Amino acid sequence: MTRLVSEADIALDDPSALASALIGHMLEHDVVCETRDACTFADLGIGSGVLEPTETVLKIRVEAADLGALESLRLFISSHVLEFADEPEPAIVWRGNLTNGPTLANFREVRLKSAVDLTPRMKRLTFAGDDVARFASDEEIHVRLYFPPAGLAVPEWPRPGDDGRIVWPAEERRPAVRYYTVRRVDLDVGEIEIDFLMHEDAGPGAAFAAEAVSGALCGMAGPVGRMAPQASWTLLAGDETALPAIARMLERMPPDARGLALIEVQDATDELPLAAPSGMDLRWLHRAPAHAGETSLLLDAIRAAPMPAAEDVYAWVACEFGSAKEIRQYLRSERGLARDRHQVVGYWEREPSRAA
Template identity: 45%
Template sequence: MKTASAVVTLTNPVSVLEALRTHLAEHELVVEFDGQVASANLPSGHATMRIEASMLELEVRAASESGLEDVASFLASHVLEFAHPETPVIRWSGFQPSGTFADFREMKVVGVTELTPHMRRITLAGTDLRRFATDENLHVRLFFPAPGQPPVWPTRGEDGLERHIEPARQPAVRKYTIRRIDLVTGTVDIDFLLHRDPGTGSDWAKNAKEGDMIGMAGPGGRGAQPADWLLLVGDETALPAIARILEGLAPGTEGMALIEVESEADKLPLTHPRGFEIRWLHRAACAEGLAAAVSRIRVPTHRKHFCWAGAEFETIQTIRRYWKEECGVAKWNQLAVPYWRRGRPEGE
């Protein structure tokens, strides 16, 4: 178990701790408190907060360096928020004074493959990628260098937070799915949807060539939970995630994947269990939207089931309501995530 600690001088540590406790409780995290010491288990590790005179003593514990960083940055950012307008100094012991975040990797483009008229696969090479090889978390954050600028990557300061980067050199960050990872060769495949409209990730992928550098951090973003019957729903933006989920299913899994693409040319070969049905919706030939198609699928809730969806924001809202109100799918048996929002630039 890794540990780090910090002593923060505050005018009113009691009010800051109370705000922290309230915030944690609002996110359904159990906080134990004896009047002086508060402790809580966070998703990435454990946090202890102790009141001492005009100070707040912070201690974090986690199984990994990245987990330690997650908890430390969470506490630091919220102490600064709740202490405002006071600006206390936070210095963690247990970390190097500054450095690259444990979950960050610099990656190099080593391959470019055209998959469909609107999908391009970029193969990236890096080191120490084992943390990314998990089916529990499918997504990564990609850091795109500012146009015309050499890459500048995020680094951690003494307070555990990301150091400031001047706006002109600040990399843009977008979330993408790891389509495939090979620990032997140290490579990952990321499939990019090539949009007609300008977009950070799409524009980068259109011009990517071998030798280009990009940053990668993570992983994050849940996949589908194991089930006897599974429903996967999405448009092109979710196609890489659906393809990866299908490949990882147990042989006897049954269910359906409903995928909306522009036309026949945008279909991809998918590997899936024999009992799985794949349905493609061609936007160019069918006026019916994805949500309407989902509304005709009855979920067999008498079986161990799970429903997963990734698509446009309003479509996802409609699908969520249908699964909950019409099918009776419990919230722990579904995951519906907006991958984009109509009228907003890619990734915003």
Template identity: 45%
Template sequence: MNARLPLRAETAISVASPLEVMARLRDHFVEHGTVSGTDERWTVAFDIGEAEALACDGHVRFRVAAADPTSLAYLQWGVAEHVCEFAPAEAPEIVWKGGVIPGAPLPYFREMRVLRARQITPRMRRLTLAGRDLDRFSHGGMHVRLLLSPETDVKPVWPVMGKDGRQAWPEGPRPIHRVYTIRRIDIAAGEIDVDFVLHEGNETPGANFAREARPGDVVGMTGPGGGGLREADWYLLAGDETALPAIGRMLEEMPAGKKVVALVEIADHAERQELQTKAELDLRWLSREGRPAGTTKLLADAIRALDFAADASVFVWAGCEHAAAREIRAHLHMERGLPRRNSLIAAYWRHGMAGEVENSD
């Protein structure tokens, strides 16, 4: 394995069909990294490290390597999660040698405290959270999972490292979790900004937390994660208000000389924000004019109306409601013929349902 990746862990997992499990893993990993080798032994190189699989008599031996504890823990988690997914009936026992000690705090977890809050627009509230050792959250993804107390004045338990490499939970009230974007990070000050859309309704723990947050309130955080932009001549960024924090951060980090078209769906004109960038920006606000979120085709129709060549010169990033993401994905790949490697289309939420949606391209 790569000598520049000094942190290592390994495990041998007994399964009935090692080659079948390896094949399914390889087919999954090829979408996220570069795979090389044979059916019996292959290696996949990710942005965060490497994983190696070797078929042995009645089991698969895995070795993972990374440059930092968070990346190593992510690789352990990924291997364990997908082996259990691809061999569910066997309930394979997974025990790692090396890596984080079982029961120890997760290297990708931080306990954060609210410093301040302010209103950005009528429906967008920004919380500044403070924590220690935030350098790893400045790269490798801009999304985090916030762990929120299920009840007022009740501190939940925080996850720890399980022996199989996945999260384990001590006894006690578990937090509610939601995914958000780090809008701004200041490593030296130990601060991050997170923007919350103030959704209406009872099943909105993130919005409720943002409305009621006071200095000193505690929240857990794991991460970072989420895909970013690939190199291209110009970019199309599209999303509703839930993706606006990510679009705003990507624009701020975009270098001069790049061209960007940004399509942002908002409730009404009061939700417009000042977005800064060094790139050449064509910003278009798409107002629902009072119509509920998730009930229009503003984003999909706006993308259809754009005149652009679906080739290697463009990268499309979109974050929005599930049905809109599905329609945008189909239009780009099936109608325009845009290669899948030239897009990242994420379903941030689903109309009529509470919670997260795990669906991205």
């Protein structure tokens, strides 16, 4: 497979310090990094990166299979270089395979075609668009949805900047962005199905789904986010925000897959019929009358899980940010899972007032 490459040489007062900050940040987010001699190689999921600090310059190289992924890697690197760098702001100039289009390379416009209620708090929306084959990936399962401000006759979309960062429309015309899991793609008719969790305090995504206006326009970019790799035993766990992702991973597991799926929901009305291999034990966890993020229900269930001691075990977990942090620490310190044997993600963060 042909690999696309972009490189940048960033002049800095202390390239090694900034490289260390970048590497530390990636390790905190479970990115697998390996340092050989002066270079650090990072597996970034959608591609790879290499950091090489010299006395005056931080050399960066990113590789990916397509322009959209390469664009995302440039954004990741540039935004964090500028976040961790001291003043003045360093100049970043990328070379190699670049994109200069009116929107992001992995961006498509889509329109809402239909909507159906799956449960009292989950709705499935079907979108239609042209050239949507990139969203049919069996490896990356999430997309970014861009919701234009209400009443905007002609939406404006983000575009790539010269330094790798995204250039956004003016604030009053800027679309809201949320991440969702693709449940199904039908390339024959150009349709994409996405499940929306209906919150009490509706954000832009839930509000869009609640109105469900046929023909409503939004943007879609991606895909991003990795599925759990095949293993001899797999743990899938999460709250209802992770339900679409867990459902999709269960559907795509081999028939002989073994493991455990733990899904925390409010009550039995939130349960969905899920297709899963017979060797995957599916358990629903009801937290009512507590609210999401207020209990240790998911962590307690993971602690009690009959996880084998074999090396070929993989854990994929997504839930509230604070809970995810506790679960990640447990899997590492008490279960002994290496960084490349688990992925624990905070999909949302509890309001401080509720956490108190």
